[in-house]
Amino acid sequence: MRGRTSVHEDFWALEDVSFDVPAGSTFGLIGSNGSGKSTLLKCLANIYAPNKGSITHFGKIAAMLEVGSGFHGELSGRENIFLNGSILGMSKKQVSAKFDEIVDFSGVEQFIDQPVKNYSSGMYVRLGFAIAINVNPDILVVDEVLAVGDQEFQDKCLKKFDDFRGAGKTVILVSHSMDTVRSMCDQVAWLSHGRLQAAGEAESIILKYLNSVNGEQS
């Protein structure tokens, strides 16, 4: 602080980023830490409002940026499913219809009436994810939440994403695991320092990204 006003520089987390995501595709977003991927996702999820430019989409968007949003520790798993579902935009009827599916997916059936503060961290996260994945939007935006849970659960998640793609829905995915991106994504955009480096066919963009990373290291 100098005098009575703060002296600061504007930090543009994202600048001049433009790309199109084809409907029904699985689109990957890659880049090093701090490149602006999460900020971009938050703009897509309508949490941040862009200072310049616009985002247009057709159909419902749901974002999975954190699992267990709004969970109240003292309430039971059952009560939290309804609460979390409501926060994510599902009506009570929709949650009731999918209730069994959610509990089954998460694998916490035995403890569903226990307060969630007693859950292990894995259980907590599996329940949160199970609810989020059942929201059933047209466009799903996912931030690095695949790196949770054991192998069995990860397989279940990947299968669920496959079902999404089969149903013609769009998925926008941020991941640091190039294997995941390679196996799941049709197209990829690469962000670096808030700017779009390249966007297009998954394999070629991944190669470009890896080359630049390796190039910096050597």
Place this chain on the structure above:
Amino acid sequence: MAYEPESKRGQMNYLNEVWISRELLANLTLREVRGKYKRTALGQLWSLANPLALMLIYTVVVGFIFRIRPAPGDPSGLDAFPLWLLCGLLPWTFLSAVISSGLNSLVGNAGLIQKVYFSRIVLPLSAVGSTAYNWLFEMGVLLIAISIAGAFVLPWIPLVIVAMMLLAVFGAGISLMLSVANVYFRDTEHFVGIFLQIWMYFSPIIYPLSLVANGSAKVGGLLGTNVTVLDIYELNPVEHFVAVFRNLIYDNRFPSVSDWLTCLIWAVASLAIGAWIFRRNERNLAETL
């Protein structure tokens, strides 16, 4: 939250968005209500503890030590200081609690705001809702107690509910304004804490308005104008709300039309301004928090 493509954001669309979020509002309110006294032995009864304690303290200090006696209820004939006190104190503690909890609702839920999209207005409104739930409980107990004491309050209950709704709307508007202010200036909660203390003492809650009227009459017009101390005192909206509640519950008569109108105008203005301020700043909340 899954959201539809952004169409022209008119007034109707915003109201529509809030309406769509009504289930979420109910759920968040329930979350507050259920979580508040969980694992306590007395549970919901604790919401009575504070008003009862205040009632005892003020009855002793104001009724016994200061020897202040409000006029008996007209026409109910009731002359019980603790009950007279509660008729004004319960609405006040409600308003004060709505403002304090609503004020913090955005900052306190910063994590949620930064991770999920939903209509943010649901947060301060759920604070109003959960506070109102407790208030309903307290008022129920008061109405029972005062009926036992001899006041014929039953026919006035619908109007009491109307007055409660007006006060809730008034409080909600203030909450909306202050919740946004607190995001930008964290001092707001400290200022408001002090302001609420002052506001209570400048409202006829623990002492009757007649004391102010008498004192004002002795002083006469201020600075040579016709404006008296009482006129300035009566600018306070809480004075009118308390008058309405006391008339209905303690006196058992219809409050003056001017009091009703004043309450209505303050409630509508507060909500309109609060909603406008909230809506203007809603987009920037996640980034600012």
